[in-house]
Amino acid sequence: MRAEIISIGTEILLADIQDTNSRFIASNLPALGIDLYYMHQIGDNLGRLQELIATAMDRSDLVLCTGGLGPTEDDITREAIAAAVGEEPTIVPELEANLRAFFKRRGYPMPEKNVKQATVIPSGEAIPNPRGTAPGWWVEKDGTILVAMPGPPAEMTGMWDNEVAPRLRERSTGTIIVSRTLKTIGIGEGTVDDTVGPLLTSTNPTIGVYAKRDGVHLRVTAKANTKAEASALIQPAEDRIRELFGSAVWGADDDTLQASVGALLKQQGLTIAVMESCTGGLLASTLTDVPGSSEYFKGGLVTYSEATKRQYGVPAHVIEQYGVVSEETAAAMATAVRSELGADIGVGVTGVAGPDPHGGQPVGTTIIALESPAGTASANYVFAQTREVIKARAVTTALLLVRRAALGELSP
Amino acid sequence: MRAEIISIGTEILLADIQDTNSRFIASNLPALGIDLYYMHQIGDNLGRLQELIATAMDRSDLVLCTGGLGPTEDDITREAIAAAVGEEPTIVPELEANLRAFFKRRGYPMPEKNVKQATVIPSGEAIPNPRGTAPGWWVEKDGTILVAMPGPPAEMTGMWDNEVAPRLRERSTGTIIVSRTLKTIGIGEGTVDDTVGPLLTSTNPTIGVYAKRDGVHLRVTAKANTKAEASALIQPAEDRIRELFGSAVWGADDDTLQASVGALLKQQGLTIAVMESCTGGLLASTLTDVPGSSEYFKGGLVTYSEATKRQYGVPAHVIEQYGVVSEETAAAMATAVRSELGADIGVGVTGVAGPDPHGGQPVGTTIIALESPAGTASANYVFAQTREVIKARAVTTALLLVRRAALGELSP
Numbered sequence: 001m002r003a004e005i006i007s008i009g010t011e012i013l014l015a016d017i018q019d020t021n022s023r024f025i026a027s028n029l030p031a032l033g034i035d036l037y038y039m040h041q042i043g044d045n046l047g048r049l050q051e052l053i054a055t056a057m058d059r060s061d062l063v064l065c066t067g068g069l070g071p072t073e074d075d076i077t078r079e080a081i082a083a084a085v086g087e088e089p090t091i092v093p094e095l096e097a098n099l100r101a102f103f104k105r106r107g108y109p110m111p112e113k114n115v116k117q118a119t120v121i122p123s124g125e126a127i128p129n130p131r132g133t134a135p136g137w138w139v140e141k142d143g144t145i146l147v148a149m150p151g152p153p154a155e156m157t158g159m160w161d162n163e164v165a166p167r168l169r170e171r172s173t174g175t176i177i178v179s180r181t182l183k184t185i186g187i188g189e190g191t192v193d194d195t196v197g198p199l200l201t202s203t204n205p206t207i208g209v210y211a212k213r214d215g216v217h218l219r220v221t222a223k224a225n226t227k228a229e230a231s232a233l234i235q236p237a238e239d240r241i242r243e244l245f246g247s248a249v250w251g252a253d254d255d256t257l258q259a260s261v262g263a264l265l266k267q268q269g270l271t272i273a274v275m276e277s278c279t280g281g282l283l284a285s286t287l288t289d290v291p292g293s294s295e296y297f298k299g300g301l302v303t304y305s306e307a308t309k310r311q312y313g314v315p316a317h318v319i320e321q322y323g324v325v326s327e328e329t330a331a332a333m334a335t336a337v338r339s340e341l342g343a344d345i346g347v348g349v350t351g352v353a354g355p356d357p358h359g360g361q362p363v364g365t366t367i368i369a370l371e372s373p374a375g376t377a378s379a380n381y382v383f384a385q386t387r388e389v390i391k392a393r394a395v396t397t398a399l400l401l402v403r404r405a406a407l408g409e410l411s412p
Numbered sequence: 413m414r415a416e417i418i419s420i421g422t423e424i425l426l427a428d429i430q431d432t433n434s435r436f437i438a439s440n441l442p443a444l445g446i447d448l449y450y451m452h453q454i455g456d457n458l459g460r461l462q463e464l465i466a467t468a469m470d471r472s473d474l475v476l477c478t479g480g481l482g483p484t485e486d487d488i489t490r491e492a493i494a495a496a497v498g499e500e501p502t503i504v505p506e507l508e509a510n511l512r513a514f515f516k517r518r519g520y521p522m523p524e525k526n527v528k529q530a531t532v533i534p535s536g537e538a539i540p541n542p543r544g545t546a547p548g549w550w551v552e553k554d555g556t557i558l559v560a561m562p563g564p565p566a567e568m569t570g571m572w573d574n575e576v577a578p579r580l581r582e583r584s585t586g587t588i589i590v591s592r593t594l595k596t597i598g599i600g601e602g603t604v605d606d607t608v609g610p611l612l613t614s615t616n617p618t619i620g621v622y623a624k625r626d627g628v629h630l631r632v633t634a635k636a637n638t639k640a641e642a643s644a645l646i647q648p649a650e651d652r653i654r655e656l657f658g659s660a661v662w663g664a665d666d667d668t669l670q671a672s673v674g675a676l677l678k679q680q681g682l683t684i685a686v687m688e689s690c691t692g693g694l695l696a697s698t699l700t701d702v703p704g705s706s707e708y709f710k711g712g713l714v715t716y717s718e719a720t721k722r723q724y725g726v727p728a729h730v731i732e733q734y735g736v737v738s739e740e741t742a743a744a745m746a747t748a749v750r751s752e753l754g755a756d757i758g759v760g761v762t763g764v765a766g767p768d769p770h771g772g773q774p775v776g777t778t779i780i781a782l783e784s785p786a787g788t789a790s791a792n793y794v795f796a797q798t799r800e801v802i803k804a805r806a807v808t809t810a811l812l813l814v815r816r817a818a819l820g821e822l823s824p
Contacts, residue, residue: 013450014448015435015436036455037454038425038453038460039453041434042451189484190523190526193483194525208423208456210423219428280700280712281688281693281700282697285696285803298716299716300714301711301714302693302712302713303711304712341723353700355703381518384542389566
C-alpha cells in the first residue's frame with residue numbers, strides 16, 4: 001500500500017509551528033506494511049489543497065491528511081476533499097447532535113459556524129474524536145482511501161491509535177517492514193559504502209548508509225509477512241556487517257555512543273576522569289548523560305585558562321615549550337587529571353573552538369589525548385565549523401578513543 | 413516570488429530524522445518577500461524526485477532543495493535535477509581540485525565516487541560549502557530558480573546565510589515581513605499577556621506571546637515594502653515592551669541567555685567558576701558556548717562523587733549533616749569553587765538527575781546556590797522529567813541567578 005501524508009496549515013509554512021504530525025504518522029506506517037512515498041505541508045488555500053489531494057488520490061492507495069478540520073473559514077480541508085472527489089458535504093443529524101452535546105457539556109452554546117464539523121460526503125464516514133469538536137473523515141473512492149484527522153497533536157494521535165491504525169491494519173496487504181540500524185565509528189561514509197559494496201544492491205533487505213554526528217549508520221530494512229520473518233531476513237545482513245566492520249560497530253538502533261562506552265567501562269571495571277579546555281565541560285556532561293555513570297566517572301575539570309591547567313598538574317614548562325594547543329599539553333592534561341582524580345583512564349582535550357585562532361593554531365584545531373594503564377592514544381585534526389559542531393565532534397572523537405582503550409586496542 | 417521546498421532523504425519518510433531544514437528555510441522567507449506555497453519530503457528515489465522537481469519548477473518561481481548531495485549511490489539529487497531540466501552533469505576541474513584539497517587537509521585520500529560532488533549542469537553553477545564536501549547548485553532554467561543545498565543542518569544553514577539568502581534578496585521584489593523577538597525571563601506567560609494588553613490588538617505590527625524554555629518571548633511582526641519601513645513600524649512597539657518589562661528583557665532575536673549573561677559579566681568585570689554535580693558539566697559547557705567566555709569563565713569542577721566534592725573544598729561535615737543534595741551542600745560547593753578558582757561568583761549545582769532517587773531526594777530535585785561579593789542567591793525545586801530536560805532546566809535557572817548577581821539585584 002503506497003501512502004502520502006498531507007499536513008495542512010499556513011502556520012506551518014510560516015514556520016510558526018514545526019509539523020510533528022507527519023513524523024508521528026510516518027513512524028507508525030512501516031509496522032503496518034504501508035510504504036510512504038511523500039509528505040507535504042500546504043497552506044489554507046482551497047484551490048491548491050484540492051489539486052494536491054486529487055493528485056495524491058490518483059497516484060497513491062492511501063492519503064493521510066491532518067489539520068484544517070476546525071470551524072473557521074480558514075479550515076478548508078473538508079471543502080477541498082469534497083471538491084477533489086466531486087461530491088457535496090451534507091450535515092449528518094447524528095453528528096450535529098453529538099457536537100451540540102459536546103458544547104453543552106462544556107457549558108457553551110455551539111457557535112453556528114461549527115455545524116460544518118458535522119458534515120460528511122457520500123463516499124465518506126465520520127471518525128469519532130472524543131478529544132475535540134472535529135470528527136475525522138474516512139473516505140473511499142475509486143480504490144483509494146483518504147483519511148482526514150484534526151491538526152492538534154493530542155487529538156490526532158488519539159484518533160490514530162484508537163481508530164485509524166486498527167482499520168488500516170485490517171486493510172493493508174500484510175507485508176510489514178522492520179528496520180535495524182547498526183552504528184559504526186572511525187570509518188568515513190565513502191569507505192563504509194565501498195566496504196558493504198554488493199550488499200547495497202540487495203532489495204530485501206535493503207541497506208542504507210547514513211553519515212551522522214556519532215559516526216556512519218547502516219540501516220537494514222526488511223519486508224515480510226511477520227516480524228519474525230523480517231528479523232530472519234535482517235539477521236544475515238547484520239552478521240555480515242558486523243563481520244566486515246568488527247569493533248567499529250559500537251551499537252544498534254537507539255543506543256548512544258556514551259551509553260555504549262559507559263557499558264564497556266563498567267564491564268572492564270575501568271574508571272575515567274577528564275580535563276577539558278575547548279569542549280568546556282561537554283565531554284563530562286555527555287559521559288554523565290548516561291544513568292549510572294557515577295560508577296565509572298570520577299570527575300571532570302574544565303580548565304579554560306593556562307593558570308587552571310597548571311593548578312591541576314599540567315607542568316608549566318610543557319605549556320611554555322609546546323604551546324597550550326599541542327599534543328604534549330593534551331597528553332599532560334590526561335596524565336594530570338588521571339592522577340588528580342585517581343582514575344584508570346585520563347582524557348585531555350585542548351583546541352580552538354573559535355571564533356579566533358589561539359596558541360598559534362587555527363579555529364577548529366582539536367587535540368585529544370588519552371592515558372591508561374594499557375597505553376595511550378591521541379587524535380589531532382582541524383575541523384573548521386561552528387563552535388557547537390567543533391565541540392560535539394571533539395566529544396565524539398574523545399569517546400572513540402575511550403572506547404578503544406576499554407576494548408584493549410591500545411598498545412603501551 | 414512563489415516558492416516551494418523539497419527535503420530529500422528516505423530517512424525522513426522512515427521517521428528516522430525530523431526534517432528541520434524546511435522550517436529553517438521557511439522562517440527566513442518572509443523577510444525576503446518570498447511566499448512559500450508547499451513543503452515536501454521525499455525519499456531517495458530518482459523517478460519520483462525528478463517528477464516532483466519538474467512539477468515544482470513548472471508551477472513555482474523558486475524551488476529550494478536540501479539533501480541528497482552526498483557521494484553515495486543513495487544521493488540522487490544532482491541526477492534528478494539534471495533529468496528534470498534535461499541536461500547532463502559534467503565534472504568541473506576547479507571543483508574537483510577543491511574537493512581533493514579538502515580531503516588532503518583531513519589526511520584522507522578522496523574516494524573516487526566523491527568526484528560526483530564536483531559536477532554541475534550547464535544551467536547551473538556551484539555554491540561554495542566550506543563546511544563539507546558537497547557544493548550546492550544554483551540552477552536557472554526557463555525563468556525558474558532552483559537551489560540545491562546539502563542536508564546536514566550546519567552545512568545547509570551556513571550556505572543559506574552566506575550564499576543563498578543574499579542572492580535571493582537581490583532577486584526578490586514585493587512586500588516583506590520582518591519580525592523582532594524580545595525575550596524575557598522570570599515572568600509567567602499570563603502576566604506578560606496581561607501587561608502588554610492593548611498592544612495585542614495592533615494589526616501592523618502584530619504582537620504574539622510565546623512560552624519557551626528560556627522564558628516568555630514577545631514577537632513583533634510588521635509588513636512593509638522595505639526593511640527600513642518595517643523596522644520603523646516595529647521600533648515603537650519594541651520601545652514600549654522594554655519600558656513595560658525593564659530588566660526582565662534579557663535579549664532579542666537569536667540572543668542566547670548564556671551570551672546575554674556573559675556580556676553582563678564582562679561589562680561588570682566579574683569572573684565566574686562553577687562546581688557541578690547533577691548537571692555533570694553542562695553549565696560549564698553552556699557558559700563556554702559563548703565566544704570570548706575565557707574572559708570571565710575561570711573554570712568548572714564536575715564533582716560527581718562525594719569524595720571529589722570534599723577534595724575540592726566542600727566540608728565533609730556539611731555533606732554528612734545536611735546530605736549531598738541540600739541547600740547547605742550547594743552553598744558549600746559555591747563557596748568552595750569560588751575560593752578554589754579565585755572567581756568573583758561561585759555557583760554550586762546539586763540534585764537528582766535520575767533514574768533513581770539519591771540522598772533521600774526524589775528524581776528531579778535540583779538545588780542551585782550562588783555566592784558573590786554582593787550577596788548570595790539560591791533556587792530549589794523538583795521537576796520530574798527526563799534526565800536531559802532536568803539538566804537543561806537546571807542550567808537555565810543557574811544562568812538566571814548569575815544574571816541577577818551581575819545586575820546587582822542581590823543583597824548581601
